[in-house]
Amino acid sequence: MIKQSKPLFDASTIPNDLCPIAVLQNPMLPGDWRSMRPVVNRDKCVKCAVCWLYCPVQCVVEKSAWFDFDLTTCKGCGICMRECPHGAIHMVEESS
Numbered sequence: 001m002i003k004q005s006k007p008l009f010d011a012s013t014i015p016n017d018l019c020p021i022a023v024l025q026n027p028m029l030p031g032d033w034r035s036m037r038p039v040v041n042r043d044k045c046v047k048c049a050v051c052w053l054y055c056p057v058q059c060v061v062e063k064s065a066w067f068d069f070d071l072t073t074c075k076g077c078g079i080c081m082r083e084c085p086h087g088a089i090h091m092v093e094e095s096s
């Protein structure tokens with residue numbers, strides 16, 4: 001075994017609450033803080049699934065004749081709107 005140039009770090013000395021932001025899971029979901037949300041124009045949507053492919057949080061859900069969004073987890077990034085080849089998605093401001 002190669003000898004370490006410095007002694008190994010003893011993680012047991014770190015208090016559990018040193019950095020609560022990093023160790024405690026935040027109960028908020030993106031739907032709690034999102035400022036914009038996507039809306040689909042059902043007449044324009046051709047169910048190509050490009051929005052489903054690009055959504056970084058996988059919140060695009062398939063409906064019978066269009067694709068929609070799970071607004072609990074959608075973070076409002078707008079990538080689906082930018083990538084939709086048919087211009088079927090637009091972003092609207094969340095009302096407070």
Ligand code: SF4
Binds near residue numbers: 044046087088
């Ligand atoms: S990318 Fe646009 S046209 Fe394609 S499924 Fe999504 S909303 Fe519909």
Ligand code: SF4
Binds near residue numbers: 069077081
């Ligand atoms: S706005 Fe972003 S997170 Fe929401 S459905 Fe579109 S790509 Fe996904």
